[in-house]
Amino acid sequence: MTQPIVDVQKLSHVYMQGTPLSHVALNEVSLQVQAGECLAIIGHTGSGKSTLIQHFNGLIRPQSGKVIVNGMDVSQPKIDIRSLRRQVGLVFQNPEDQLFEKLVGDDVAYGPFKMGLPLEEVKNRVKWAMDLVGLNFQEMKDRPTYALSGGQKRKVALAGVLSLQPKVLVLDEPTAGLDPRSRLELLGRIRRLNREEGLTVIFVSHNMEEVSQLADRVYVMANGKAVCEGTPRQIFGNQELLREHHIGTPESVDILYRLRERGYDINPGAFLPEETACEILKLIQR
Amino acid sequence: MSMEPIIRVENVSFTYQVSQDQQIPVLQNISLEVYPGEYLAIIGHNGSGKSTLSKHLNGILTPKEGDVLVNGINTKEKARIHEVRSRVGMVFQHPDNQIVATIVEDDVAFGLENIGVGLEEMKERVDFALEAVGMSAFRHRPPHHLSGGQKQRIAIAGILAMKPQCLVLDEATSMLDSYGRQDILAVVRKLHGEGMTIVTVTHHMSEVAEADRVVVMEGGQIVLEGTPREVFAHQDRLRELHLDVPDASRIAALVHAELPAFAPDLIHNAEVVAEVGRLYVRQAEASGS
Amino acid sequence: MSAEFELTRNITIGQYLPTASVVHRLDPRFKLGAFAILIVAIAICNTYVGNLFALAVCLWLFQVSKIPLHYGISGIKPAIPFIIILAIMQLLFYGEIANGGTVYFQYGIISISSESIRLVIVSAMRFVEVIFLSSVLTLSTSTTELTHGMERLLGPLEKVKFPVHAFALIITIAIRFVPTFAMEMEKMMKAQASRGADFGTGEWWRIVQRTKDMFPIIIPLFNVALSRAEDLILAMEARCYMPGASRTRYTQYKAKGIDYAALGASVVISVVMLGIPW
Numbered sequence: 094m095t096q097p098i099v100d101v102q103k104l105s106h107v108y109m110q111g112t113p114l115s116h117v118a119l120n121e122v123s124l125q126v127q128a129g130e131c132l133a134i135i136g137h138t139g140s141g142k143s144t145l146i147q148h149f150n151g152l153i154r155p156q157s158g159k160v161i162v163n164g165m166d167v168s169q170p171k172i173d174i175r176s177l178r179r180q181v182g183l184v185f186q187n188p189e190d191q192l193f194e195k196l197v198g199d200d201v202a203y204g205p206f207k208m209g210l211p212l213e214e215v216k217n218r219v220k221w222a223m224d225l226v227g228l229n230f231q232e233m234k235d236r237p238t239y240a241l242s243g244g245q246k247r248k249v250a251l252a253g254v255l256s257l258q259p260k261v262l263v264l265d266e267p268t269a270g271l272d273p274r275s276r277l278e279l280l281g282r283i284r285r286l287n288r289e290e291g292l293t294v295i296f297v298s299h300n301m302e303e304v305s306q307l308a309d310r311v312y313v314m315a316n317g318k319a320v321c322e323g324t325p326r327q328i329f330g331n332q333e334l335l336r337e338h339h340i341g342t343p344e345s346v347d348i349l350y351r352l353r354e355r356g357y358d359i360n361p362g363a364f365l366p367e368e369t370a371c372e373i374l375k376l377i378q379r
Numbered sequence: 380m381s382m383e384p385i386i387r388v389e390n391v392s393f394t395y396q397v398s399q400d401q402q403i404p405v406l407q408n409i410s411l412e413v414y415p416g417e418y419l420a421i422i423g424h425n426g427s428g429k430s431t432l433s434k435h436l437n438g439i440l441t442p443k444e445g446d447v448l449v450n451g452i453n454t455k456e457k458a459r460i461h462e463v464r465s466r467v468g469m470v471f472q473h474p475d476n477q478i479v480a481t482i483v484e485d486d487v488a489f490g491l492e493n494i495g496v497g498l499e500e501m502k503e504r505v506d507f508a509l510e511a512v513g514m515s516a517f518r519h520r521p522p523h524h525l526s527g528g529q530k531q532r533i534a535i536a537g538i539l540a541m542k543p544q545c546l547v548l549d550e551a552t553s554m555l556d557s558y559g560r561q562d563i564l565a566v567v568r569k570l571h572g573e574g575m576t577i578v579t580v581t582h583h584m585s586e587v588a589e590a591d592r593v594v595v596m597e598g599g600q601i602v603l604e605g606t607p608r609e610v611f612a613h614q615d616r617l618r619e620l621h622l623d624v625p626d627a628s629r630i631a632a633l634v635h636a637e638l639p640a641f642a643p644d645l646i647h648n649a650e651v652v653a654e655v656g657r658l659y660v661r662q663a664e665a666s667g668s
Numbered sequence: 669m670s671a672e673f674e675l676t677r678n679i680t681i682g683q684y685l686p687t688a689s690v691v692h693r694l695d696p697r698f699k700l701g702a703f704a705i706l707i708v709a710i711a712i713c714n715t716y717v718g719n720l721f722a723l724a725v726c727l728w729l730f731q732v733s734k735i736p737l738h739y740g741i742s743g744i745k746p747a748i749p750f751i752i753i754l755a756i757m758q759l760l761f762y763g764e765i766a767n768g769g770t771v772y773f774q775y776g777i778i779s780i781s782s783e784s785i786r787l788v789i790v791s792a793m794r795f796v797e798v799i800f801l802s803s804v805l806t807l808s809t810s811t812t813e814l815t816h817g818m819e820r821l822l823g824p825l826e827k828v829k830f831p832v833h834a835f836a837l838i839i840t841i842a843i844r845f846v847p848t849f850a851m852e853m854e855k856m857m858k859a860q861a862s863r864g865a866d867f868g869t870g871e872w873w874r875i876v877q878r879t880k881d882m883f884p885i886i887i888p889l890f891n892v893a894l895s896r897a898e899d900l901i902l903a904m905e906a907r908c909y910m911p912g913a914s915r916t917r918y919t920q921y922k923a924k925g926i927d928y929a930a931l932g933a934s935v936v937i938s939v940v941m942l943g944i945p946w
Binding site for chain 1: 859860866
């Protein structure tokens with residue numbers, strides 16, 4: 094196996110260590126992500142997902158254990174943290190809140206500009222990033238950010254991170270709060286970034302439809318620990334596991350389980366609506 | 380229906396004034412009635428006017444043209460706005476932005492203080508409201524340590540304490556994780572069972588499937604209306620409007636396309652399972668005989 | 669280093685320490701009143717012995733409220749530079765104005781007398797006492813109780829058209845949103861740092877640059893605060909809030925014997941403190 098692009102080894106993190114409020118967020122978590130993969134991290138609120146992903150670009154340094162990203166050891170105080178943050182683009186929840194420039198183009202340019210790139214290169218990157226998220230450069234660059242819809246603002250924020258040209262894109266709840274139309278579009282964009290641009294994508298989500306549609310592999314966390322990992326098929330096919338860790342299921346999986354509970358011979362891993370329909374057809378046309 | 384509606388929206392139009400000479404029309408000549416005990420869902424993509432409509436139901440916004448009557452009281456009557464708002468309560472999207480006080484029970488009492496309820500009755504109502512949403516154990520806690528779902532339950536309690544006839548949920552579950560959402564839905568289901576009128580504005584189609592009636596909005600107008608079953612039958616139209624259907628409906632439609640005997644108009648997971656059962660049994664009988 | 673952005677997680681406003689002592693259980697109106705009386709008395713008292721007595725009372729208060737003394741002492745630490753500067757000023761310049769006591773040293777307007785030395789020592793003691801007192805107050809009273817108590821004490825001002833309810837509500841909401849904004853700020857700093865921002869790493873004399881570096885945090889924070897405020901207004905209106913309208917109160921306080929006793933005790937202590945002639 095090739096060297097993973099993100100390698101987390103026995104990572105632990107305690108908030109407010111040494112106070113009565115101390116709280117274990119991560120407990121010996123290990124995780125390997127291969128270049129080009131699309132990984133979903135799921136788990137209940139407070140399971141440590143956010144703490145984990147903030148280690149990937151050095152916002153939080155390891156207290157114990159190791160995090161190695163593209164060969165850089167995040168626990169080393171002397172690494173070039175700016176270079177790390179350019180390689181790992183981290184998009185927070187509701188990233189539209191972080192827009193601060195008046196014009197769309199200026200906001201997307203903030204990252205490349207901070208890198209000290211020449212103006213021409215900044216412009217190229219802004220154009221490239223805006224294209225990737227589906228915003229027309231000519232048409233949108235001089236639009237005021239406050240006049241955009243929620244879905245468009247989120248795309249601008251995503252472009253602002255992509256303009257750093259990261260190798261790994263980390264997203265926290267990428268589609269939370271969007272309407273179905275913007276949600277579907279954004280999911281499509283992220284999928285294309287992963288499949289066509291070759292970006293490694295790691296995302297945290299509560300939305301199991303989203304996980305089932307996007308992820309190659311699912312990593313399940315509970316109480317600061319890794320519970321298990323597998324393909325969406327393996328994870329959603331394991332009802333006991335889902336129940337035990339209070340993981341929601343896509344609606345289609347709920348239907349499959351109900352059918353199986355009634356004694357029908359059905360594959361509970363067939364979670365896409367089309368597959369579920371096929372399974373049902375197989376059952377009653379046999 | 381012969382029953383008197385709680386809320387009557389009559390030919391309402393509303394525009395947002397952007398600048399002196401620029402106006403954006405948001406609602407165009409909308410009429411809608413909400414009946415006692417009903418569970419009504421309003422859907423539409425962002426910008427369709429659904430949120431603006433919901434804010435008219437308790438006089439937070441008042442129409443530019445037309446009228447909204449709550450129990451016969453026009454929401455434009457400033458002097459009676461308290462009556463309107465204590466009858467139609469509203470829960471908003473952001474759990475964090477609707478809690479006023481630093482202690483849970485103080486927050487639940489906030490509305491009661493505003494309408495001048497006496498102390499003894501206030502205590503009873505706060506107890507009742509916290510009990511109804513299952514948050515009694517948290518009454519002395521500061522709200523910022525609660526989860527999103529718990530905060531929304533507090534927000535609902537704050538409305539319930541005012542003994543409304545109708546509860547309006549304006550995307551109240553959209554910021555919550557699936558468990559928080561299930562919590563809120565369970566509370567809403569229970570309230571509806573006890574006779575509360577519910578109006579919910581949502582993007583989650585599985586929530587819509589629970590309603591008695593669905594109103595679909597687009598461009599400030601009502602473009603589809605009916606029971607969830609009727610509305611979800613228009614899958615192509617909904618797709619045009621950039622709206623989902625529940626997975627159950629989609630799966631049923633896919634199976635129906637291959638096998639016409641399979642009912643296409645299913646909206647609940649349980650119905651799909653039952654339909655499979657029906658056809659499976661028939662098939663077994665056919666092969667048996 | 670690992671705690672680079674975690675500063676805000678530690679923010680607590682007020683520092684309530686629930687030890688369930690008799691001081692904690694006092695009616696906040698009476699508690700605030702009693703502490704106010706003591707603080708006024710301390711401000712007036714300028715004798716050595718009077719202040720020693722006041723210091724003793726403070727230590728006793730820590731004892732009965734079951735609050736470890738180090739909480740009070742940690743409150744003094746940040747004030748030390750200020751106390752020292754004040755002491756030097758008083759030592760050098762006060763003797764001239766006071767014109768009393770024995771003059772030990774005189775040069776131009778600089779004059780050190782027994783009066784100025786007394787003032788230096790007494791001021792330092794007053795400082796410590798006031799910090800101790802306010803520590804006991806804030807450690808034994810939740811912010812909610814504090815605002816309630818203050819609202820009730822200011823109640824009579826309503827007669828002169830002072831918007832007491834609104835004032836108390838503003839403070840309550842401010843306190844309520846401190847943790848929310850702390851989290852928001854932490855997120856904003858992290859989000860912008862992820863895009864290559866750096867805060868406060870430039871040379872200190874490049875004030876303009878350093879201020880500009882803060883824009884990516886400050887501007888979004890303002891936007892978020894505004895949209896939250898708009899939401900909050902809607903939510904308050906939906907629950908029938910009308911500025912200036914009369915309201916009832918959910919939390920009621922009933923004074924008990926112990927509350928009157930505490931108020932009485934504060935008066936007696938003040939009289940003794942001020943009555944001591946040395």
